[in-house]
Amino acid sequence: MEKFKTLTAVAAPLAMINVDTDMIIPKQFLKTIKRSGLGRFLFFEMRFDDAGNEIADFVLNKQAYRNAGILVAGDNFGCGSSREHAPWALLDFGIRCVIAPSFADIFYNNCFKNGILPIKLPQGDVDKLMADAMRGANATVTVDLESQLITGPDGGEIKFDVDSFRKHCLIEGLDDIGQTMRRVAKIDAFEEKKKAAEPWLFRTGE
Amino acid sequence: MLATGTLLQKPAKNMRVAVEGELPNGVGAKDIVLTIIGHMGTAGGTGHVIEYSGSAIRALSMEGRMTVCNMTIEGGARAGLIAPDEVTLDYLRGRPLSPKGAAWEMAVAHWKALKTDDGAEFDRELVFDAAEIEPCVTWGTSPEDVLPISGSVPDPESFTAAKRDAARRSLEYLDLAPGTPLADIAIDRVFIGSCTNGRIEDLRQAAEVARGRKVAPGVGAMVVPGSGLVKEQAEAEGLDEIFIEAGFEWRQPGCSMCLAMNADRLEPGQRCASTSNRNFEGRQGRGGRTHLMSPAMAAAAALSGHLVDVRKLDREGK
Numbered sequence: 232m233e234k235f236k237t238l239t240a241v242a243a244p245l246a247m248i249n250v251d252t253d254m255i256i257p258k259q260f261l262k263t264i265k266r267s268g269l270g271r272f273l274f275f276e277m278r279f280d281d282a283g284n285e286i287a288d289f290v291l292n293k294q295a296y297r298n299a300g301i302l303v304a305g306d307n308f309g310c311g312s313s314r315e316h317a318p319w320a321l322l323d324f325g326i327r328c329v330i331a332p333s334f335a336d337i338f339y340n341n342c343f344k345n346g347i348l349p350i351k352l353p354q355g356d357v358d359k360l361m362a363d364a365m366r367g368a369n370a371t372v373t374v375d376l377e378s379q380l381i382t383g384p385d386g387g388e389i390k391f392d393v394d395s396f397r398k399h400c401l402i403e404g405l406d407d408i409g410q411t412m413r414r415v416a417k418i419d420a421f422e423e424k425k426k427a428a429e430p431w432l433f434r435t436g437e
Numbered sequence: 438m439l440a441t442g443t444l445l446q447k448p449a450k451n452m453r454v455a456v457e458g459e460l461p462n463g464v465g466a467k468d469i470v471l472t473i474i475g476h477m478g479t480a481g482g483t484g485h486v487i488e489y490s491g492s493a494i495r496a497l498s499m500e501g502r503m504t505v506c507n508m509t510i511e512g513g514a515r516a517g518l519i520a521p522d523e524v525t526l527d528y529l530r531g532r533p534l535s536p537k538g539a540a541w542e543m544a545v546a547h548w549k550a551l552k553t554d555d556g557a558e559f560d561r562e563l564v565f566d567a568a569e570i571e572p573c574v575t576w577g578t579s580p581e582d583v584l585p586i587s588g589s590v591p592d593p594e595s596f597t598a599a600k601r602d603a604a605r606r607s608l609e610y611l612d613l614a615p616g617t618p619l620a621d622i623a624i625d626r627v628f629i630g631s632c633t634n635g636r637i638e639d640l641r642q643a644a645e646v647a648r649g650r651k652v653a654p655g656v657g658a659m660v661v662p663g664s665g666l667v668k669e670q671a672e673a674e675g676l677d678e679i680f681i682e683a684g685f686e687w688r689q690p691g692c693s694m695c696l697a698m699n700a701d702r703l704e705p706g707q708r709c710a711s712t713s714n715r716n717f718e719g720r721q722g723r724g725g726r727t728h729l730m731s732p733a734m735a736a737a738a739a740l741s742g743h744l745v746d747v748r749k750l751d752r753e754g755k
């Protein structure tokens with residue numbers, strides 16, 4: 232997993248609430264289990280028309296936002312299906328940070344597992360960043376994870392909260408498998424105990 | 438998970454949703470869970486695991502309980518559960534992967550211990566009166582956009598600022614005008630199936646409504662059993678014949694038009710009465726318009742050609 236320390240990028244405004252994972256990456260692209268290559272299908276139905284042409288109005292199709300690295304969105308971002316393809320698609324497009332007043336739980340967790348920083352901020356702060364983002368390519372925003380500070384295009388700073396363990400994992404680029412393997416002795420001991428107490432869970436075919 | 442057999446998790450917060458009392462006739466598990474989601478919103482359960490309790494939940498069959506738990510994620514929570522009781526044990530006894538013999542006895546003793554202690558504290562509690570729950574349908578593109586079938590399409594202006602734009606966008610996508618009675622909304626397609634409502638009891642309820650009646654002209658309706666076992670059982674009970682007789686397609690088990698990953702999908706602009714769990718834009722096919730409801734309500738919509746209160750079907754003489 233790629234480390235996340237600091238990010239300076241154009242922020243794209245997506246002023247919608249309840250952006251669901253079907254919008255982020257529709258089901259026809261879920262047949263892959265590769266994490267790469269999904270970026271061109273990100274927000275597919277909002278980004279392209281039936282003939283496959285770009286819809287000019289959509290934010291990521293506008294010249295200023297084609298290389299956006301940050302997304303600013305409304306409440307409950309990432310709701311619906313738990314597909315991990317949603318953070319994969321964002322990451323593959325180049326989005327490494329999503330800022331919203333609230334996130335759906337599973338999506339929020341999946342971001343951290345894939346090197347994306349989701350930031351929850353009060354509505355007022357999101358509104359300010361949304362207005363900044365509307366200003367286009369000149370509106371680069373800097374997100375510094377170490378100091379937990381967002382610096383807007385005017386130099387204004389916004390402090391954000393992040394769980395200290397998740398912060399550590401992002402900064403170090405540690406994913407779940409690495410974390411889990413460090414506890415393998417405890418896992419083995421637990422499984423032995425479980426086998427004795429609930430043997431019906433451990434059948435190996437009949 | 439596949440790499441190590443384990444998952445790193447933070448303990449979730451606890452939430453209890455109690456549904457007390459007796460459900461009115463014609464109202465079922467799907468109406469319960471849609472009502473709950475309509476009340477608390479799709480983010481209402483974020484960070485929580487929900488335990489459902491109360492006399493109306495205990496009175497549900499195992500299939501009905503699964504419908505409620507299945508849609509928990511649409512309420513934002515990580516998982517939904519109901520304490521095991523005799524209904525649970527009766528359901529599990531003799532199933533293909535259930536423990537047998539001494540292992541069964543051991544498992545039963547363990548499962549019976551898995552109930553919430555009296556006086557346990559929850560981070561959040563909600564209580565619903567079952568008697569007040571009506572057959573529900575969705576009017577928008579989020580599972581929280583729920584109203585009783587007796588209601589009308591809401592005016593986006595009636596919502597708080599945060600929800601207003603989403604409601605406007607929903608109504609535009611669904612081509613609905615505020616104030617339209619929900620029961621006046623005509624449909625093109627009906628999908629009865631999915632992991633939410635593709636179980637034997639769901640098919641029985643839909644078949645009960647469909648028995649001896651006909652799908653309305655111009656409506657394409659299909660029934661897709663949730664699994665091979667469900668299909669076998671439904672056929673043993675003759676449900677397939679009831680559906681076919683009434684003009685429904687009887688299909689092979691699978692996900693089908695819940696998410697339109699195969700050829701089962703809505704054409705742009707088509708409107709569907711669906712027993713699945715998600716009514717997002719494009720979920721059932723690009724440009725497709727979804728209204729979520731129970732199997733009985735979906736079957737009633739198929740017969741009427743529009744959304745309808747299943748309890749009023751007889752009076753319409755259809």
